[in-house]
Amino acid sequence: ATIRFDHADGRTDTLDVADGTSIMRAAVSGGVDGIVGECGGQAMCATCHVLVHDDYLEHLPPVGEDEDEMLDCTATERDPARSRLGCQIVVGGRLEEIVVDLPDTQV
Ligand code: FES
Numbered sequence: 001a002t003i004r005f006d007h008a009d010g011r012t013d014t015l016d017v018a019d020g021t022s023i024m025r026a027a028v029s030g031g032v033d034g035i036v037g038e039c040g041g042q043a044m045c046a047t048c049h050v051l052v053h054d055d056y057l058e059h060l061p062p063v064g065e066d067e068d069e070m071l072d073c074t075a076t077e078r079d080p081a082r083s084r085l086g087c088q089i090v091v092g093g094r095l096e097e098i099v100v101d102l103p104d105t106q107v
Contacts, residue, residue, distance in 0.1 A: 001091035004099040005032050005050075019092025023100060024048035027086065034102035041087035046070040047107060048086035050100035051079050059095050064088060076103030 003026050005013045017026045027035035027048075036047035043066040052060065063071070067088045071078050082101075091098060 001095065002097040003027075003091060004097075005034065006099065006101045007034055008102060008104045017091060020090055021092075023050055023086035023089045023091070023098070025087070026091070034106070035086055036106045037087060039087075043067050043070055043085055043088055046073045046075070046085065049074040049076060049078075049103050049106060050084055050086045050089075051082040051103065052084055052089075053099040053101070054082070056095070056098045057081065059098075060084065060089060074103065075105045075107050 001017055001019055003015050003017060003023055005027065013032045015026050015030045022041060024035055024037040024041055028037045038047045039045035067085045070085060071083050
């Protein structure tokens with residue numbers, strides 16, 4: 001599956017990753033700056049905040065309860081429609097590709 005990260009400063013990183021990989025894990029292993037993933041993917045830190053491009057929103061699972069709470073604690077303000085935790089979105093299956101904007105800051 002393919003993940004494209006659009007940085008706030010206009011840079012773009014595209015990664016090909018194995019199905020079942022989370023956006024957070026892909027970014028951290030792939031050396032994409034702009035995602036921290038401090039809690040290791042447990043929906044407990046909100047440093048993996050991403051803003052999903054509109055075209056992909058319908059393919060995502062609903063926001064989980066823990067995720068919803070953490071999204072209220074993001075360093076960059078939450079977007080009601082597009083904000084998700086990168087650790088809670090796994091690519092593959094119906095989500096063969098996704099494009100996300102990285103927020104200005106995670107901390
Ligand atoms: Fe901590 Fe996603 S890595 S909430």
